[in-house]
Amino acid sequence: AQSVTQLDSHVSVSEGTPVLLRCNYSSSYSPSLFWYVQHPNKGLQLLLKYTSAATLVKGINGFEAEFKKSETSFHLTKPSAHMSDAAEYFCVVSAAGRRALTFGSGTRLQVQP
């Protein structure tokens, strides 16, 4: 079985300050991990993915995430928030051989001017 827990349902930061969105996963197999972003009334866009290569993964728009097996975590970070980063972020896990993705419940990021 696999699951993912996003530890914060809402995160609010000021523009220009760092962003940290937390994610812990559980998987019986070697997982692939993803972060997707959803802007209001839009579909989901892939930010980055981890598939057992480098543990520090760089994505689009300056985001990156670090896979820590010992902590079963895959937190998403960005050094400096931009107003356009305001959106819903989903941490997602896919176990080897499983076709379906398992989504976390999402973290809504607000960016204050």
Added chain:
Amino acid sequence: NAGVMQNPRHLVRRRGQEARLRCSPMKGHSHVYWYRQLPEEGLKFMVYLQKENIIDESGMPKERFSAEFPKEGPSILRIQQVVRGDSAAYFCASSPRGGEAGELFFGEGSRLTVL
């Protein structure tokens, strides 16, 4: 190169009516996934299809819901005799290959409201 196209974007139905949601995958993609997003929740897997085949429907409710992906034309998610609890956003995603669920390309969703 058009992305995943879903229609209608918004659909309103009264209880007991039928809802049909359509999804055209990206060009060259033969694998389609349907997900449901309830308010304030993440996406929940419903069904995975390839052309003319249902591969995994473990997330589909046992009654009233069905999906198809014919040889020609879009994938269809059909909900019969809708109830208020069916109100949700339904997302379609496609990928060029199955097996390991790598990157999926999502449509913008169809938002169903049941009155």
